[in-house]
Amino acid sequence: MMKRLRARRHPANTPGEVSATRSTLRAWPQMVLFAVALLCLFLLGQHFHWDTRVLAAVTLLFGLLSGLLVWLVGVIGLVPLIGPIIVKVLSFGFIWLLNAVGYLMSYIAIRRGYSRDVLTYRGLTMALLIGIVIGYIIAQFI
Numbered sequence: 001m002m003k004r005l006r007a008r009r010h011p012a013n014t015p016g017e018v019s020a021t022r023s024t025l026r027a028w029p030q031m032v033l034f035a036v037a038l039l040c041l042f043l044l045g046q047h048f049h050w051d052t053r054v055l056a057a058v059t060l061l062f063g064l065l066s067g068l069l070v071w072l073v074g075v076i077g078l079v080p081l082i083g084p085i086i087v088k089v090l091s092f093g094f095i096w097l098l099n100a101v102g103y104l105m106s107y108i109a110i111r112r113g114y115s116r117d118v119l120t121y122r123g124l125t126m127a128l129l130i131g132i133v134i135g136y137i138i139a140q141f142i
Helices: 002-009 020-047 052-066 068-077 082-090 093-111 115-141
Strands: none
Touching: 020 052, 020 068, 052 068, 068 082, 082 115, 093 115
16 A cells, blocks of 8 residues: 555656646747737836836846746747856856846945946946956856
């Protein structure tokens, strides 16, 4: 009896399960529609000069709840050779951490009146991040 229960609970043996490829093939028109709707919402907000923080929050929330962001990363990963590398670089925690610290420091510096220095700092940070990404991509091909 224990063997039957174990076999029944195994994910590969569940009856009526839809395979990932079949569900993905059915979901892509819906995701393209979500992407177009999100783009239209963003462009409409830019045209009518809506608050950028609210627009960014709504766009991010819509993208997360619909699964659109994950789908877009998956589509990027499908590009031969360079796609999986881009997905790896985008998922590095170091990049996220460095960017978050940069935004925090920018906020503090702007509050204290160092706007010009913040511009220089953010430019150097972006150059560093782009250099890390390019170096990682070149190292993958060597």
